[in-house]
Amino acid sequence: MEELELETVLELARGHDAEAFAELYRRYARRVFGLCRYLLGSAETAEDATSEVFLKLQRSIGTYDGSVPFPSWLLRVASNHCIDALRRKQRERRVIGEAEADKASIEVAGPGPSPLSEIISAEQQAAIRQAITRLPENYRVPLVLRYYTDLGYDEIAKRLGLKRDHVAVLLFRAKRELRQVLASGKE
């Protein structure tokens, strides 16, 4: 099963072949877990969400039409699942709050070294990952959808029920927050 082409595995999975699902799990579980981990914030919840995504996959594999690569499709399924989970968790308040462009974002920018563009060592990468997981949910979710799942602004806006401009502002603020956290960590 391990050496089979993805297309073949998908075909078998459509026929509800348990081994094929196991193979899909083996290939993509880590990617899905990573996404869930970043989106949901805790490893335990992410673990459960990963299982649920793969359970869901067994029911919905028939709806995959091949128009996007399978890994991207699966990550979108997973991100939807996580967003639903976040919404359920905090139904009272909006998960991703509306954001207005603030003063800093419309100020004329100046260049300068950014701790985000500089650090590269493994240790520093780990520091960035940790900083991302500690971001507030309304910054973390769009950031992860953009740079992990590779979704465009329009698609992120659609999934989170926001306007496109607000997505841009949230991403901008998320990065600014990261820079500040990392800069203070370096001092």
Next chain:
Amino acid sequence: MDCFSELTYTIFADGELAAEEARQVRSHLTACARCRELVETLRAENRVLKEVLGELPQEAGERVGLPWFRRSWVWGDLALVTAMLALGAAVLQWFDERRVPAGLEWLNPFSSAGGMNLIFNLTYYFGHGGAAVLTHYADIMGWLALLGLLASSAVLLGRRWGRSRSGLCLLTVVLALSLPSIALERRHSEFVTVAANETVDDSLVAAGNTVRIEGVVNGDLLAFGRTVEVSGTVKGDLVSWAQRTEVRGIVEGHIYTFSQSLDVGGQVGRSIYAWVQSLRVDDKGHVGDGIVAGAADVGLEGNVMRSVTVFAGSADVSGSIGRDLTMAGGNLTLANSARVGGNLTARVRRQEEVRIAEGTTIGGKRDIKVQVQTTRFAHPKFYFFQAVWLLAAMLVGWLGLVLFPGFFQGTTQAVGAGWRSVGLGFAVLVGTPVVMIVGAATLVGIPLVLMLLALYLAAIYLAKVWVGAFLGKILLKRGTATTRDWLLDLLVGLLIITVAGFIPYVGGLIRFAVVCLGLGALAWELYRASRPAATI
């Protein structure tokens, strides 16, 4: 030209700026080195973010995938299972060495004395309020449950297959109209009496606080009450569930009874099969065939024409037994007036617990053996049957997973809902028999009831499979969905459930909770499956 805002450059670096604005930005960048440097920094940031996020969080390697674990799962898991077995054996050994003081045995609901006490107290409770209350309650609940079940099935199915709705409604009406159709003669009231000058030509089902037969019942008598007294004649069999069953008259057939006490002072044409606390055949009692009984106390003063087999705490024989007497349990006393035509076989714990008076007549051989009480855990047979049980459950689990992968895994997942599953499962466990009883009272309902019964029993069996798989998953800390891992989780979970089920006192409760949890998860998954599939 003025410089753009940092937000605009951020959107530009993401490639998400509208075409016209992007063109203006590009044109500005050719002229402004400062802004060019900023955009380069922003792009570098994006690259770092993608790169960093592309590397999975540290736990990903630990929790999911685990290539090293997959290669050596057999050894790791075998070690785990072996360790658990060893621990389980040690715990069982420890429990087995504990002894409950004999004086407290009646409090222990899992001992025979405690169980009998509990059952008859419950029976008395219902009997005291009149069995009719229970019957009425069951009637009403059953009606409601049956109609509710049918209505919801009709709505549920109707939603999916609109055209079948009218047919289902018709079925509901037919079932409802055909409810009262039992052919036996039924009587229930506080006192059910068949008077001395009365003859019932059919079989009689009687329920009441006191059921008294002074006249003649030409068929069988099925009696439920606090007291069942037969001083007249029952030409068929007597089946009774009562706190006290007393036969002073004649029962021409067999007696099958589950009572706290059975007193026979009259004639029984055939045999007595009894599970009672106290069984007494007094000196006027005559049993035409034999006796097979499980009882705390047995007293035989009358005549039994054939063999007597009793499992008893204590048995006193002063009457006559035509053939063999076989007894296992506590102590056996044969008075000098006792007569055993055949062999005497006794299995007791101590030699001195068998007392045979000097004038006792025993026609055949005496075989008295002292059984050293050994724990069942010391018999290899016990482990063999447990292994068979486990294998069967694994096989059933595997079949279920192959045939209905989504459903089986979904049900396993639903076990995790905890109290929701327990509550739902308890409702299903209790409600289904009520529905079946009411359904069985209808002519057209019987095939449906038989199907429901088969499903009910299968679900009770499968409950441990789902709970086992869930438990294993939790313990092995896996978020996996492969068949092999699911089965391994199942094995670990079933082992734990099995071992836990043998713990004295709480073992029974654990098994009960497992059944409730599993049934609840099944009910929930069935409900979920009946809804349109969620879009993702």
